[in-house]
Amino acid sequence: NAGVTQTPKFQVLKTGQSMTLQCAQDMNHEYMSWYRQDPGMGLRLIHYSVGAGITDQGEVPNGYNVSRSTTEDFPLRLLSAAPSQTSVYFCASSPRLAGEQFFGPGTRLTVL
Amino acid sequence: GQQLNQSPQSMFIQEGEDVSMNCTSSSIFNTWLWYKQDPGEGPVLLIALYKAGELTSNGRLTAQFGITRKDSFLNISASIPSDVGIYFCAGLPWGAGGTSYGKLTFGQGTILTVHP
Numbered sequence: 001n002a003g004v005t006q007t008p009k010f011q012v013l014k015t016g017q018s019m020t021l022q023c024a025q026d027m028n029h030e031y032m033s034w035y036r037q038d039p040g041m042g043l044r045l046i047h048y049s050v051g052a053g054i055t056d057q058g059e060v061p062n063g064y065n066v067s068r069s070t071t072e073d074f075p076l077r078l079l080s081a082a083p084s085q086t087s088v089y090f091c092a093s094s095p096r097l098a099g100e101q102f103f104g105p106g107t108r109l110t111v112l
Numbered sequence: 113g114q115q116l117n118q119s120p121q122s123m124f125i126q127e128g129e130d131v132s133m134n135c136t137s138s139s140i141f142n143t144w145l146w147y148k149q150d151p152g153e154g155p156v157l158l159i160a161l162y163k164a165g166e167l168t169s170n171g172r173l174t175a176q177f178g179i180t181r182k183d184s185f186l187n188i189s190a191s192i193p194s195d196v197g198i199y200f201c202a203g204l205p206w207g208a209g210g211t212s213y214g215k216l217t218f219g220q221g222t223i224l225t226v227h228p
Binding site for chain 1: 116118143145147152153154155156157160200202215216217218219220221
């Protein structure tokens with residue numbers, strides 16, 4: 001199993017550009033989530049999904065959209081990038097709601 | 113939202129020393145997780161705790177779920193250079209099987225440096 005994979009690993013955007021961060025898992029996990037990590041602030045939940053077709057907001061959802069059309073994939077979309085979205089983004093998956101989450105390697109995003 | 117206070121923020125120790133760090137919350141949690149993050153990598157799960165009072169070991173690592181459900185502790189014995197990294201606690205609030213739906217809350221992290 002590849003586990004949780006994320007692409008791209010690095011990305012530079014200009015303010016106002018849009019892009020999609022990709023996340024995929026091959027463990028047949030129902031639960032998937034997106035976090036952003038900023039210095040000194042740990043990881044903060046952006047959006048999550050409890051199964052295909054079901055998504056909900058986390059702690060910091062503004063500026064981000066998600067969809068979950070399949071169990072395997074959970075892309076994160078930035079509609080109009082802002083410098084405040086410069087961060088490292090992690091995708092995670094879990095086999096159950098109250099269980100441990102497994103993280104991907106991250107995408108480092110810089111918005112100029 | 114939920115807040116987790118993790119301490120210490122950083123530690124500088126000699127190889128062979130034991131390490132202790134903890135996380136506290138003002139709210140009750142029903143799951144505590146401890147992760148380690150190496151530079152440029154995603155967090156890797158070290159230990160998961162699901163019951164108040166639970167004490168679980170993973171090699172040189174031992175973690176405990178506090179009796180009050182509001183805290184957790186991680187100990188590393190006989191540290192080695194590869195223990196260097198950032199350690200995060202994370203918790204799922206009470207009722208996670210219902211309304212919280214697995215909304216993990218993370219502490220700010222403890223940066224561990226081990227001198228050979």
